[in-house]
Structures are given as C-alpha cells and as structure tokens.
Amino acid sequence: MNKNYRYMYAISMAIIVVTTLAYCSKQIDQDRQMITKAFDTVDIISLFSLSSDDIKNNTVLYIEQAKNIINTIIAIADDQRTFANTARPIDELVSLSNLAIARRVYEALELLSPDDNIRATAHDASLQIAAFYVDYVTSNKALYQAFMAYETQAQENEYLSAQQRYFLNNTKDEFKRSGLSLPDETLVQLNELRKELAQLCAVFDRNIAQDASTIAVTRDHLDGLDDDFINTLTHTDNGLYILGVDYPTYHKVMENCSVESTRKALYIAFNNRAYPANDALLKKIIVKRDELAQLLGYIDYAHNDIDDQMAHTPERAQQFITDLGQRSLHKAEQEIATLTFELPQSVTLTNSGKIKPWDFAYLENSYKKSHFNIDEQKISEYFPMKKTIDELFDIYRQFFSIDFQEVSGNGLWHDDVSIVRVINPADGQLLGTVMIDLFPRPNKYSHAAHTTIIPATVMPDGTCIPDVSVLIANFSKPTASKPSLLQRNQVKTFFHELGHALHAVLGATEIASMSGTSTKTDFVELPSQMLEQWLTDKDILKKISSHYITGQALPDDVIDAVISLKNMTVGHSVTRQVYCASISLAYFGIGQSGEKDPFVIMKNLYEVIVPYMAFSEDDHFYTSFGHLTGYGAKYYGYLWSKVFALDIFSEIKKHGLLDPVIGQKYVKEILSKGGAQDPNELLYNFLGREQNTQAFFDDMGL
Numbered sequence: 029m030n031k032n033y034r035y036m037y038a039i040s041m042a043i044i045v046v047t048t049l050a051y052c053s054k055q056i057d058q059d060r061q062m063i064t065k066a067f068d069t070v071d072i073i074s075l076f077s078l079s080s081d082d083i084k085n086n087t088v089l090y091i092e093q094a095k096n097i098i099n100t101i102i103a104i105a106d107d108q109r110t111f112a113n114t115a116r117p118i119d120e121l122v123s124l125s126n127l128a129i130a131r132r133v134y135e136a137l138e139l140l141s142p143d144d145n146i147r148a149t150a151h152d153a154s155l156q157i158a159a160f161y162v163d164y165v166t167s168n169k170a171l172y173q174a175f176m177a178y179e180t181q182a183q184e185n186e187y188l189s190a191q192q193r194y195f196l197n198n199t200k201d202e203f204k205r206s207g208l209s210l211p212d213e214t215l216v217q218l219n220e221l222r223k224e225l226a227q228l229c230a231v232f233d234r235n236i237a238q239d240a241s242t243i244a245v246t247r248d249h250l251d252g253l254d255d256d257f258i259n260t261l262t263h264t265d266n267g268l269y270i271l272g273v274d275y276p277t278y279h280k281v282m283e284n285c286s287v288e289s290t291r292k293a294l295y296i297a298f299n300n301r302a303y304p305a306n307d308a309l310l311k312k313i314i315v316k317r318d319e320l321a322q323l324l325g326y327i328d329y330a331h332n333d334i335d336d337q338m339a340h341t342p343e344r345a346q347q348f349i350t351d352l353g354q355r356s357l358h359k360a361e362q363e364i365a366t367l368t369f370e371l372p373q374s375v376t377l378t379n380s381g382k383i384k385p386w387d388f389a390y391l392e393n394s395y396k397k398s399h400f401n402i403d404e405q406k407i408s409e410y411f412p413m414k415k416t417i418d419e420l421f422d423i424y425r426q427f428f429s430i431d432f433q434e435v436s437g438n439g440l441w442h443d444d445v446s447i448v449r450v451i452n453p454a455d456g457q458l459l460g461t462v463m464i465d466l467f468p469r470p471n472k473y474s475h476a477a478h479t480t481i482i483p484a485t486v487m488p489d490g491t492c493i494p495d496v497s498v499l500i501a502n503f504s505k506p507t508a509s510k511p512s513l514l515q516r517n518q519v520k521t522f523f524h525e526l527g528h529a530l531h532a533v534l535g536a537t538e539i540a541s542m543s544g545t546s547t548k549t550d551f552v553e554l555p556s557q558m559l560e561q562w563l564t565d566k567d568i569l570k571k572i573s574s575h576y577i578t579g580q581a582l583p584d585d586v587i588d589a590v591i592s593l594k595n596m597t598v599g600h601s602v603t604r605q606v607y608c609a610s611i612s613l614a615y616f617g618i619g620q621s622g623e624k625d626p627f628v629i630m631k632n633l634y635e636v637i638v639p640y641m642a643f644s645e646d647d648h649f650y651t652s653f654g655h656l657t658g659y660g661a662k663y664y665g666y667l668w669s670k671v672f673a674l675d676i677f678s679e680i681k682k683h684g685l686l687d688p689v690i691g692q693k694y695v696k697e698i699l700s701k702g703g704a705q706d707p708n709e710l711l712y713n714f715l716g717r718e719q720n721t722q723a724f725f726d727d728m729g730l
C-alpha cells in the first residue's frame with residue numbers, strides 16, 4: 029500500500045533556487061524552510077519531535093505562510109506571469125511548503141505515535157490543514173484564474189520542459205475536475221462535502237488503527253502453535269491466553285492452530301475490527317462521495333475517482349476485473365478440490381460442501397506440510413529479520429546501483445524505529461532517508477504501508493532535494509530465545525513496501541507533486557509488486573536465507589518445492605483481489621448511487637465471486653478495509669498494475685535480477701519519472717513495445 033497524499037492537483041513545485049542544503053548559501057523563504065531538513069538525519073528526526081503545543085502552534089504559523097504564498101501568486105500581473113512565479117509556487121504549495129510537509133508529518137504521527145495526546149492533536153491538525161486546502165486551494169477561483177492566465181497565454185512565450193507541460197495539462201484538468209468552473213453556491217456545497225469527507229475518512233482510519241479486539245482461550249485451544257509463540261502471549265489470572273488481531277498473531281494462528289473454535293473466534297474478531305462504528309461511517313462516506321461527484325457532473329463517485337486514471341472509467345476497470353475473476357475462479361476451484369481431497373482433523377466442510385473461511389490458511393499450510401514437507405513456521409527460521417533485510421539491501425545495492433547506510437533512529441516516535449540513508453555511490457550524494465517501523469504495538473497503524481514526507485525533487489538549478497519516507501509494517505517481534513523471524517509472506521511485504529520507498533527515493537522529478545509514488549493509483553503498485561517477484565528466483569532465495577542458528581541457506585529441495593508451489597493457490601489469491609476490487613467499485617459506483625448497505629453488497633459479491641467458500645454472517649470485513657478511504661473505487665489498481673509489473677519483470681529476468689545495466693534502464697525509464705509522464709509512455713519506453721498481459725497469465729498459470 030502506498031499512502032499517497034495528492035491533495036488534489038498534481039500540483040507540485042520546487043521553489044526558489046535552492047542548492048543542496050549542504051551548500052545552501054542562498055536564503056530559502058521561511059515558508060519553505062522545512063525542505064532544508066531533508067539532508068540531515070538529526071534534522072529529519074526533529075521534524076517528528078513535536079509536543080502537542082508545537083503541532084498546534086506550527087499549524088497556525090504554516091497556514092499563515094501558505095496564505096502568503098497564495099496571495100503572492102494571485103497578486104502578480106497576468107502579463108508578468110511565468111512558470112517560476114505562478115505554476116511552480118502552486119506545485120510547492122501542495123508538496124514542499126512547510127504546511128504540506130507538516131501535514132504529512134502529522135498524518136504519520138497519527139498512524140504511529142504511541143502518545144495518545146500526540147495522536148489526537150495530530151489528527152485535529154491534519155483535518156485543519158485538509159480544510160485549509162479545500163478553502164484556499166481546491167476552491168480558490170482567484171488562484172484558478174491566476175493559473176489559467178498563465179496556462180493560456182504566458183506559457184507560449186516560455187520554453188517549458190516535458191514534465192512542466194505535463195504538469196500544466198494535469199493541473200488544468202484537475203482544477204476543472206474539482207469544480208472551479210461551477211457557480212459559487214455549488215462550490216460552497218462542494219467545500220462542505222470535502223471537509224466532511226476528510227473528517228469521516230480520518231475517523232474511519234483511526235477506528236481501524238485503534239481497534240484492540242482480543243479473544244481469550246485456554247492453553248488447550250492453542251494446539252498446533254509453538255511454545256515460543258505461546259510464551260509471548262499475555263494471560264489472565266485464571267489462565268486464559270490473550271490473542272490480539274495484529275497481523276503476526278492473526279496469521280500465525282490461522283495457519284497453525286489446529287483448534288477450529290480458536291481459528292473461528294479470531295477470524296470473527298479480525299473481520300469485525302472497527303465494527304459497528306465504521307459501518308455507519310462508511311454508509312455516510314458512500315452517500316457524501318456520490319453527492320460530491322454528482323455536483324461535479326459525474327453519475328457517481330467511481331466515475332469521478334477513476335476519470336484521471338489509466339483505466340479512465342469504472343466500466344473499463346470492472347470489465348478488466350470481471351475477466352480476471354472468470355479466469356481465476358476456475359483455477360481456484362481446482363485448488364480447493366486439491367486441498368480438500370483429504371481433510372486434516374479439525375477441518376470439516378459445510379453441508380453444501382464449501383470450505384469455511386477460517387479454515388483456508390490452515391488447510392493450505394497443512395497440505396504443504398504433509399505433501400511437500402514445507403512448513404512455513406520452519407522456513408521462517410531461515411529469515412531472521414536483520415540478516416534478511418541486509419541481504420535484501422545488497423540485492424538493491426547491485427540492481428539499482430545504490431548504497432545503504434544504517435544510522436540511529438534515536439529520538440523518533442518509538443525505539444523500534446530505525447533509519448536507513450540511501451546514497452548514490454558514484455558521488456556520495458544522499459538520495460533519500462527511510463524511517464523503518466516494523467513491529468506491532470497498541471494504537472499503531474495495523475497494515476503495511478509506505479508514505480512520503482518530503483518528495484524527492486530536482487530543483488531548477490539541477491540540484492536535488494532527497495526523499496524522506498516512512499515504511500510501516502507489523503512483523504513478529506523477537507522472543508527471549510529467538511530473533512524476529514520473518515514468514516515468507518512478511519519478506520514479500522518488506523520487498524513490496526521497500527519497492528514503494530525506492531520509487532520515492534529514485535523518483536526525483538522537476539515537479540515535486542509528481543515525484544516518485546505521486547503517480548496514478550492504478551500504476552503506483554507496479555514497482556512494489558514487481559520487486560515481490562524477486563522472491564520467486566532460486567538464487568535470490570538462496571542469497572537472502574540464513575538459518576538463525578546454523579547460518580545455512582534454505583536447502584535446495586525446500587527452495588525447489590517453494591518455487592514449484594508458487595502458484596498452488598494463485599487462483600484463490602487473485603479471486604480474493606477481484607472480490608476486494610469489486611467491493612470498492614460497487615460501493616462507490618457502477619450503476620447505483622445513494623444509500624447502500626455495505627454488508628449486503630459485500631455478501632452478494634462474495635457469493636458470486638468466491639462461491640467455493642462459505643460466507644460467515646458475522647463477517648464485516650469492509651469495516652476494516654482501510655483502502656476504501658485512501659484508494660476509493662481504485663482497489664482494482666493492484667491487479668491492473670500487476671499486469672504491467674509482470675510484463676516488466678519478464679524483460680528484466682532475461683538480463684538477470686542483479687544486472688545493474690537493466691536496473692539502470694528501469695530507474696531511468698520508470699522510477700525516475702515518478703508521476704510526471706503518462707504511464708503508458710513509460711511502459712513503452714522501457715519495453716520497447718506495447719505492454720501486454722501475456723507475462724501475467726503465463727506467470728500465474730491462469
């Protein structure tokens with residue numbers, strides 16, 4: 029997942045003539061001084077070292093500064109407008125200004141700070157800033173007119189780069205899409221809706237992060253789980269063990285616990301996170317988003333949301349998803365037939381012969397253990413976190429021709445957070461700084477994600493502002509006797525999120541608001557999903573595995589089995605993605621607008637798309653489906669961009685997964701362009717041909 033804050037337009041900006049901070053001799057405007065912090069670790073840490081009062085006071089100050097930027101842009105005489113005094117400051121306002129950076133810092137603190145006060149203040153401040161952008165940018169007609177005055181006339185007299193022209197076109201479209209050509213009273217309504225939606229979505233996200241549901245079971249009910257894991261669990265005075273809904277606990281139990289009642293109880297707790305609070309919120313979000321879209325002239329929110337994407341219309345996205353669903357269902361049904369041919373002891377099918385949803389992971393794991401001697405718990409012993417991550421960095425070091433430097437994260441929001449600096453070894457230049465927060469704790473964002481704090485930007489004088497990013501995951505903590513051991517799916521998650529981080533670090537563009545991951549949502553998951561593919565290669569698995577006691581790599585026979593079983597349940601996992609994508613399209617559009625019942629829609633889709641698995645009436649998955657706020661109707665983007673990811677991967681594989689030459693080509697043609705060029709052109713330039721779906725279907729055996 030990428031938490032990508034494109035306030036609205038693809039407006040990005042660089043500022044002023046700033047040289048690399050190290051040499052920064054020129055005065056940087058007060059209202060953009062936070063970008064100077066991107067160069068030094070101590071400064072980056074200081075961005076997050078805030079009291080509640082700091083957050084409140086800074087917000088007021090930065091809002092005043094942003095108003096000044098806007099007033100300055102508006103005050104310029106139309107015949108004096110240039111890219112540098114009109115377009116670039118608009119780009120900066122939403123990406124590099126103190127206010128823009130503070131907003132991202134607050135959003136990160138709200139997801140990650142262990143301090144209740146900081147989270148609450150950061151939440152309020154983010155909403156205050158969101159409301160400011162609505163009032164002063166998204167609906168500011170004077171700003172829009174200033175931009176259009178430049179866009180329609182002045183730019184003819186100026187040489188503009190391709191990225192600058194792309195930015196102007198996009199910004200013009202986005203201003204229009206945000207309703208600036210509509211009457212004032214409509215704009216007022218739009219503003220109210222936007223603010224209300226920002227608030228509803230923020231609370232929806234917070235409810236998921238703060239859900240602390242648990243179940244309590246006896247020791248007998250933990251059969252199948254190893255002692256090390258059980259010893260990490262807290263227990264009650266009367267001897268009950270507490271299981272939380274954090275990812276490591278959930279997956280561990282679902283895959284290994286041989287007691288059905290435990291799996292069922294935890295499945296229900298997990299799929300009722302933020303229920304019922306988010307059920308009511310989601311109903312409101314759906315209605316308000318449709319209202320917003322209709323004021324803008326769209327039939328529903330999905331049409332509004334997908335208009336500027338690669339897919340362009342929800343119908344096209346739905347068609348793509350439906351086709352994939354048909355291919356994957358056939359495969360999924362074959363997989364289920366194989367898995368259920370011989371049922372392990374604690375698994376039974378329903379009367380109609382369906383598999384129960386809390387049994388799937390256990391069934392899959394049991395099958396791999398009994399038929400292929402693959403035990404994911406044992407395999408995880410070959411992936412101690414520190415060593416695995418070091419090896420992973422080494423892969424990127426070779427492929428991307430970059431270097432990593434680990435430095436202390438002391439002073440950040442939690443002791444678990446570490447910092448990695450990414451360096452260009454050719455000239456020692458800092459490309460970016462990634463703060464890495466990998467262990468679960470109460471009130472922390474529960475999913476995995478990458479988020480940019482300061483976007484990597486090529487300044488007008490050619491110098492670069494390095495990226496500042498945060499990478500979030502929730503992996504198993506070390507125990508008294510073992511280091512943190514990563515399951516293969518966790519290694520994959522790390523590859524994925526680091527893929528986003530490298531997109532951000534290597535994606536410096538002239539347009540700050542189009543840097544790195546600030547690209548189309550249905551393109552943004554390409555670099556992350558592509559890097560997951562490295563884990564399907566024997567040499568790579570050999571390289572990154574190292575038993576935590578013996579130091580030996582994963583044995584050949586295990587690697588061979590793991591690779592041969594790569595597609596063992598691919599039909600089910602694509603089906604699951606098709607189901608999630610269909611939910612997001614159905615909630616926000618496709619045919620009907622107005623009041624909807626998310627539970628009923630979800631259930632109906634489940635029964636059509638996942639007919640081989642029983643539906644649990646206690647399942648309220650949608651209340652913790654966090655993508656519904658950030659990705660809106662665009663969850664299909666995962667599968668959409670995976671098609672391109674596999675096309676590109678198939679080209680790279682011809683050269684070798686550690687080949688720096690193809691690595692450089694990938695950086696040059698894809699990553700370094702961020703969102704500042706049409707994704708179709710990027711794909712064509714890298715592939716030297718039109719993209720196609722062949723590699724995707726071949727790879728998945730669909």
Ligand SMILES: [Zn+2]
Pocket residue numbers: 029030524528553556
């Ligand atoms: Zn992602």
